[in-house]
Amino acid sequence: MSDRLKNRAGFDRVLMTVAATFLTVAATSALAQANPARSSAAELAIDAAIPRPEPANLPPPTIDDFKLDTTASVPNAPGTDAPNATEPKTTEKTTEKPAETKPAELVTAPAADTNKNDSKNDTGKSDTATTPTAPPPEAVTATPAPEPAKEPTKAASNVPPADQPVADKLREMLGAKSLRYFDRKGERAAVEKFYTAREFAPLWTQAGTLTENGKGVVARLKDAASEGLNAADYPVPDFTAATTPDQLAEADLKLTGSMLDYARQAQSGRFHWSQVSYDILFPDHPTDPWEVLTNITTAKDASAALEGYNPPHKLYRELKTKLAELRGQGDGPMIQIAEGAALKYSPARNKKQPAVEMQDARVPQLRAKLGITENASDTHYDAKLAEAVRRFQDGAELNPTGILDDRTVKALNSPKRDRKIDTVIVNMERWRWLPRQLGAPSLGDAYVILNIPDYTLKVMRNGAPIWNTKVVTGQPGVHATPLLTETMKFITVNPTWNVPPSIIYNEYLPALQQDPTVLQRMGLRLEYGRDGGIHISQPPGEANALGRIRFNFPNKFLVYQHDTPDKHLFAKEERAFSHGCMRVQNPDQYAATLLNITMPNERYTPEKIRSMYGHSEIDIKFPTPIPVNITYQTAFVDEAGKLQIRKDIYNRDAAMLALLRNSKNKDLENVVARAQPSYGRPTGGLPAGVNIASDNTYYGYGPSYSGPSFFERLFGAPVPPAPIPGRRLQQQQRRIFTR
Numbered sequence: 001m002s003d004r005l006k007n008r009a010g011f012d013r014v015l016m017t018v019a020a021t022f023l024t025v026a027a028t029s030a031l032a033q034a035n036p037a038r039s040s041a042a043e044l045a046i047d048a049a050i051p052r053p054e055p056a057n058l059p060p061p062t063i064d065d066f067k068l069d070t071t072a073s074v075p076n077a078p079g080t081d082a083p084n085a086t087e088p089k090t091t092e093k094t095t096e097k098p099a100e101t102k103p104a105e106l107v108t109a110p111a112a113d114t115n116k117n118d119s120k121n122d123t124g125k126s127d128t129a130t131t132p133t134a135p136p137p138e139a140v141t142a143t144p145a146p147e148p149a150k151e152p153t154k155a156a157s158n159v160p161p162a163d164q165p166v167a168d169k170l171r172e173m174l175g176a177k178s179l180r181y182f183d184r185k186g187e188r189a190a191v192e193k194f195y196t197a198r199e200f201a202p203l204w205t206q207a208g209t210l211t212e213n214g215k216g217v218v219a220r221l222k223d224a225a226s227e228g229l230n231a232a233d234y235p236v237p238d239f240t241a242a243t244t245p246d247q248l249a250e251a252d253l254k255l256t257g258s259m260l261d262y263a264r265q266a267q268s269g270r271f272h273w274s275q276v277s278y279d280i281l282f283p284d285h286p287t288d289p290w291e292v293l294t295n296i297t298t299a300k301d302a303s304a305a306l307e308g309y310n311p312p313h314k315l316y317r318e319l320k321t322k323l324a325e326l327r328g329q330g331d332g333p334m335i336q337i338a339e340g341a342a343l344k345y346s347p348a349r350n351k352k353q354p355a356v357e358m359q360d361a362r363v364p365q366l367r368a369k370l371g372i373t374e375n376a377s378d379t380h381y382d383a384k385l386a387e388a389v390r391r392f393q394d395g396a397e398l399n400p401t402g403i404l405d406d407r408t409v410k411a412l413n414s415p416k417r418d419r420k421i422d423t424v425i426v427n428m429e430r431w432r433w434l435p436r437q438l439g440a441p442s443l444g445d446a447y448v449i450l451n452i453p454d455y456t457l458k459v460m461r462n463g464a465p466i467w468n469t470k471v472v473t474g475q476p477g478v479h480a481t482p483l484l485t486e487t488m489k490f491i492t493v494n495p496t497w498n499v500p501p502s503i504i505y506n507e508y509l510p511a512l513q514q515d516p517t518v519l520q521r522m523g524l525r526l527e528y529g530r531d532g533g534i535h536i537s538q539p540p541g542e543a544n545a546l547g548r549i550r551f552n553f554p555n556k557f558l559v560y561q562h563d564t565p566d567k568h569l570f571a572k573e574e575r576a577f578s579h580g581c582m583r584v585q586n587p588d589q590y591a592a593t594l595l596n597i598t599m600p601n602e603r604y605t606p607e608k609i610r611s612m613y614g615h616s617e618i619d620i621k622f623p624t625p626i627p628v629n630i631t632y633q634t635a636f637v638d639e640a641g642k643l644q645i646r647k648d649i650y651n652r653d654a655a656m657l658a659l660l661r662n663s664k665n666k667d668l669e670n671v672v673a674r675a676q677p678s679y680g681r682p683t684g685g686l687p688a689g690v691n692i693a694s695d696n697t698y699y700g701y702g703p704s705y706s707g708p709s710f711f712e713r714l715f716g717a718p719v720p721p722a723p724i725p726g727r728r729l730q731q732q733q734r735r736i737f738t739r
Contacts, residue, residue: 159199162207167200169249174200181253187260190289191253202252203297210239216302217259227266227310228323228428230660234258256293259306263292264669266309269432271659271668276652279482279557282433313438314463316431318637323424324371325391335369337412338362343404345386357382366404369412395643420635423645426656427635435485439627446597447627448488450561450582452481453634453646455575457561457584459593465639467593472564472575472583478502479579480650483632486553487625491591493609493618494540495550499524500558503579504536540615548613549587551594553628563587576649582630591620598622 159167173181174192182188195203204214224231235258237251264287273280287309299305310316343363346356357380364377370388381404390402396411439445439460446461452473459467474481499508511518519526519536523543529535538544547563557580564583569575584590588606595604599622612618634646634653648654659668 157199159201160206163201163205165245166202166205166208166248166252169245170195170200170202170252173249173253178253181257182260187257187289190293191256191260194290194293202248203293204252204255205239205248208243208248213297213299213302214239214255216299216304217255217296217306220303220306221258221262224262226324227307227320228425229262229265229270233265233270234262259296260287260289260292263287263296263306263309265432266306267311267432267436268669269429272671273433273483274672275659275668275670276655277480279480280433281482281484281556283435283485285436311428311431311434312436313431313434315633315636316428318641319424319428319431319635322395322635322637322643323421323428325388325395326421326424327369327371335365337365337369337409339406339409342406343381345381345383345402347383355383366412420643420645422657423635423653424643425660426653427633429656429660430632433483434629434631435627438629440624442624443597443626447629448594449629449631451631451633451636451646452483453632453649454636454644457582457590459590459597461597467589469590470570470575470585471561472569472577474559474578474580474582475576476649476651481578481580481582481630482555482557482559483630484555484557485627485629486555488551488553488594488622488628489625490552490619490621491594492550492552493591493612493620494548494614494616495544495546495562496540496617497538497545499536499538500579501533504534508536509534540617547583547587549584549591549609551584551587551590561590574647574649594622594626595620598624598626 157164174195178188178192182191195201204211204217210218218236221234221236222231224234235254237254239248239251242248242251267287268285273282292309296302296305340360340362343358343360344356345358348355359379360381361379363379363381363385366389367373367376367378367385370385370392372385372388374384375382386402389404389408390400392412393402393408394400396408398407398411437445438449439447444461445463446459448457448459450457450471455471455473457469457471458465508519508524523538525537525539527535542548543565545565547565549563551561553560559581561582561584566583567585569577569583570585586606588609591609592604592606595602632650632652634648636644636646638644
């Protein structure tokens with residue numbers, strides 16, 4: 001019985017050996033097919049000992065896949081003896097050999113090992129195969145299922161939970177309806193980008209309540225009339241009625257739009273200057289929507305920050321103060337003060353005689369009329385109200401007593417006062433066109449400002465006038481002096497007058513038809529230019545139309561400032577007599593003032609300037625140009641603090657008021673392209689007897705040179721070519737550059 005059991009055990013061991021051998025051969029065959037490049041028996045044997053990941057998802061064959069045949073005999077392996085059933089010890093050694101290879105441990109070998117270079121020696125691969133770092137044997141047959149892809153983790157929102165519904169609505173509105181709230185492409189893009197950067201959190205509310213910044217913006221928009229603007233142009237949504245996320249989101253966008261409109265128009269104007277006339281040219285200075293959004297939303301005082309987009313100039317702020325004195329009710333209906341007994345405030349003299357404040361039912365209306373919002377319903381005529389009345393009387397050229405008498409009531413109710421309000425508003429609007437920085441910082445903010453209706457010119461430095469003079473300006477109509485901002489680069493002593501094309505074609509050519517000798521008798525020189533046009537000039541001298549000095553700030557209107565032989569015109573109160581250029585009463589003092597600003601070490605004086613007078617042109621160039629601002633201020637505040645009103649000689653106030661009052665359904669901020677006068681060749685030949693200069697030499701260019709262009713004659717010629725050695729210039733250069 002024991003022999004049978006021993007035989008049975010031995011037979012089982014044989015079967016196990018056969019199965020293991022079959023599995024080894026199957027694995028070896030599969031690896032050989034997968035890697036046909038390995039052809040040697042040694043390589044195949046090593047690969048058989050190193051398990052690799054299967055390319056297919058099918059598990060490798062196991063012993064359960066085969067049905068044992070108990071009748072089959074075990075063949076002898078090549079080169080070995082058949083095992084004897086009576087030698088169990090030898091059989092045990094045979095069965096232990098496959099276990100020593102530990103195939104389960106080889107599953108965990110790094111994937112990179114399967115792709116190593118084939119030139120690696122067999123010993124290295126064998127060492128790798130016996131590294132005991134693998135998991136249990138079950139890993140040989142188990143193929144782990146791929147893990148499902150994980151969803152990307154959402155970043156935590158910085159929007160407070162209470163504002164998240166509003167943020168979601170803002171995201172939706174800006175994605176599909178932003179054009180409804182922002183019709184300007186640049187502003188729309190900036191708003192979308194700004195809201196996106198803050199995850200669409202509302203700008204002006206938190207948990208449905210207006211923030212301090214929101215309240216500041218609302219207050220500034222409602223007070224737009226104090227800046228000469230129209231509050232109706234910047235509507236404020238009703239946040240108290242906004243209770244749902246939809247309503248809060250819409251209100252937020254509407255307030256953002258009104259805020260951007262206010263900032264843009266406060267800085268650049270309610271309409272573009274080109275809407276008024278072709279002879280206006282100022283540099284545009286539009287707002288940056290992103291900068292406005294950042295500035296207002298991060299400011300400690302949003303109201304003050306938004307107010308800062310109005311002109312920073314002192315003269316503008318003075319007009320704003322006068323506007324507040326002239327009106328108290330904004331642009332609303334006119335408040336009429338009823339007649340009655342005179343109202344007076346008597347200050348306290350001592351403890352026994354306290355201040356006396358009269359009472360009257362008209363006082364609340366008077367407070368509203370004068371813009372006093374404190375104690376609006378108080379009927380006492382107190383010290384503050386009496387002071388406001390005194391200021392009004394002073395501005396209205398009444399005796400400033402502070403007593404509300406019949407004359408003061410009539411002045412308060414006068415239509416003339418309404419015209420003053422309109423004039424002040426129009427002139428506040430003009431300040432928005434000017435550069436925010438008027439002067440040259442390196443010269444102590446020095447600049448020249450000329451006011452056409454006042455016929456005055458001032459040199460400003462460090463915010464105060466340092467010199468002024470009378471001027472003669474252009475006649476109304478086609479000869480009106482243009483409004484512009486430019487820089488003065490040099491002055492010319494003993495200038496040649498190069499007659500502008502407008503005067504040549506509109507005046508001198510018709511005069512030549514009547515009298516061919518008129519130019520010769522006037523001392524003028526006529527010649528053809530290289531473009532075929534006519535050029536007329538007057539040489540330097542005491543009788544020259546430009547006088548002794550010309551102040552040059554090149555511009556497209558071909559105007560400049562200059563001296564004049566017609567000094568008697570400065571005695572007139574209204575001095576609009578020129579063809580557009582500006583005549584200066586004291587040019588030698590003006591030149592010395594400018595030169596001492598730009599070249600203080602040269603110590604110019606009027607006497608030094610006059611010593612240069614002669615018959616040769618002398619240019620004195622400024623190391624740093626000085627800004628020149630030609631303005632049209634029919635309302636301004638003088639040095640004594642009084643409001644001054646000047647005649648609207650060019651009828652510009654009326655044109656601007658018409659634009660401001662009829663701005664519906666019209667974008668007045670667009671630029672209007674206007675045609676400029678063009679002057680070419682004369683339409684017909686010159687009459688017989690006209691003396692035409694035959695000497696066209698200029699700057700030493702020789703007789704073949706057809707003459708400089710008008711711009712070269714007016715503001716300087718190009719650098720002449722170097723003279724040819726050994727050859728004399730045909731004529732001495734007419735223009736002498738000394739500096």
